[in-house]
Amino acid sequence: MGQHDLSHAVYEVDLLAPAHGGVCLGRLPDGRAVFVPFALPGERVRVRLIESKRTYARAELLDVVQPAPQRIAPRCPHYGLCGGCHYQHTDYATQCALKETILREQLQRLAGIPDPPLRPIVRSPQPWNYRNTVQFHLDAQGRLGYHRADSHQVVAIQECHLPEPVLNQVWPQLEFEPLLGLERVELRVGSGEEVLLILESRDPQPPEFSVDFPLSAVHLSPAGTIVLAGEDFLVMEVLGRPFKVSAPSFFQVNTAQAAAMVQHLLDILPLTPQTTLLDVYCGVGLFTAFLAPKVGHCLGVEVSPSACEDFAVNLDEFDHVALYQGAAEEVLPWLDVHPDVVVVDPPRAGMAPAALEALIRLEPPFLAYVSCDPATLARDLRQLIAAGYRLVQITPFDLFPQTYHIESISLLVRAA
Ligand SMILES: C[S@@+](CC[C@H](N)C(=O)[O-])C[C@H]1O[C@@H](n2cnc3c(N)ncnc32)[C@H](O)[C@@H]1O
Known part of the structure; x- marks a missing residue:
């Protein structure tokens, strides 16, 4: 004060x-x-x-x-109290224009790029009901809700317009006892409309729940994963290719836009049978699976054991793909390869300094930086530019309509 x-x-x-x-x-x-x-x-x-x-x-x-x-009038009665949405008070075209302006400003101010080579934003085909996954918290009465903006207080909700329609059929039927100690309740829907319920708590004892809908359910705790019903994974299909995604593994929440990003990488990256490709933060292998058939040698780096297991299943058909399980900041400094093309897709915090420094030492001629946060992207781009890279183009993808989140793919080339 x-x-x-x-x-x-x-x-x-x-x-x-x-x-x-x-x-x-x-x-x-x-x-x-x-x-x-x-x-x-x-x-x-x-x-x-x-x-x-x-x-x-x-x-x-x-x-x-x-x-x-x-x-415009917001669609949801919880808008403003619930912290999940930020742009329902304007139409979708304006939301996209705001995101382009913000991304440009972040690149100018934080990355020091006076005139960023920004391409038009790729709009989500569905501005509503686009999420294949939804994460709730429980209030003291055991009701499902979201965090209030800037707070950990839970706002119980009666409706939400972001999840895919199947998820909106299921979650209102979920009933939990009060004070169960559940940290998170997540629902995911696969491409065949199969639903997976993921209950997360610190307590290794699985909680009681009831729902009148055929679904798979797992309990995640520090003690491990317990399957309560059905399977512990879903199958997500992107551009006709199935991906096994286990309960703890990351997957892009907007499946249509995941396909658009894959297609964009295929369009902008110079891939030949002589190319060595490195996919850092590769998850269950979404990008690797589509890029691998175009290149001679392919390496993935991923820290999550569950995503690594899924990656091994999803890319089983390829003999020229290898996976390093570990944190990028620990794996990259020891990597003895000279990749021609690198794709990085770090979490919101961006790349750890040791990972970024090690990446720069690998001297890849081409780098695609997939980002879900313009501020950490701009921070990392500033360092890449100082190390001799040039930002050739950056394309925002609206993966998260109604919210402020901005996904983008930057293409960088290294000065000879
Ligand atoms: C934004 S996701 C991208 C995954 C993948 N590219 C995709 O599109 O599905 C980031 C991934 O990085 C992994 N990850 C987080 N921190 C990491 C680290 N320090 N080193 C390596 N992988 C990490 C997460 O487990 C997650 O799978």
Whole structure:
């Protein structure tokens, strides 16, 4: 609490630009930046400060005094309270335009690229009901909900417009006893509409639940995986190719957009039978499976034991594919290969410094950086550019409509 702590002070501000994180930038009377959620550039809004720092403040939206023409009524009654969606107050075309603007701004300001070679965003074919997976938390009464924005408090929900329709048939039927100690309840749907329920807790004892729907169910705890019903995996199909995805393994949540990203990698990467390809953070082998047939030699790096097991099944037909199980920051420094093409697809935190440094030492001529966070992408691009790489193009893919998340694929080439 310093001299700038003006918590609860109310202001009327004009919003100037969208910013990363689902907020809009305005200026307080003292010139400091203020970030406001659920608003649009060009709007005049009344806000109350919730955090006040020396150089910036964060505020909650009280009223929209002058709305932007792009403002629409949100579809969901939980919008604004539930932390899952950030852009339901505007149409899908505007959401996509906001994401392009934000990505450009992050690349300019954080990566130091004055004129980023940004391609148009690839829109999600479904702006609603596109998620093949959904993760809930339980409130004290055992009801399913999501975290409130910026909080771990659970908002029980009655409807959600992001999961695929099958998931929306199943989750309202799930019933749990109160205070079960479950950390997460996840539902996934496979390409054959089979449903997998994943219950996560620290307690090794599987919880009781009831549902009137044929599904597979597993319990994940530090003690391991217990199959409660059916299988412990799903089959996800992308571009006609099936992928085994076990309960703890990562898979892209928007299947149609996963296919678009695979196709984009096939289009932009120079792959020949002489190419050595390295796929870092390869998961269950989504990208590797489509790129491997084009190259002479292929290596994957992945830390999750479950994803590695799935990778071995999914890429079993290829003799020229090898997998290193371990953290990229531990595997890459010891790798004795000279890849021609590298694909990296790190988690939101971006690449660990040791992984990025080791990657630069491998000197791949071509690098595709698949990112789900523009800020950590920009940070890593700055280092790659300093090491002699040039950003040739970057294409955003909207994997997460109604939310602020921005996926993108950057193509970099190394100066000779
Ligand atoms: C965004 S996912 C991408 C997976 C895959 N490319 C796909 O599209 O399905 C990131 C993957 O990196 C793995 N991972 C996370 N941290 C890692 C690390 N330090 N080293 C290697 N893999 C890691 C995760 O288990 C996950 O499978």
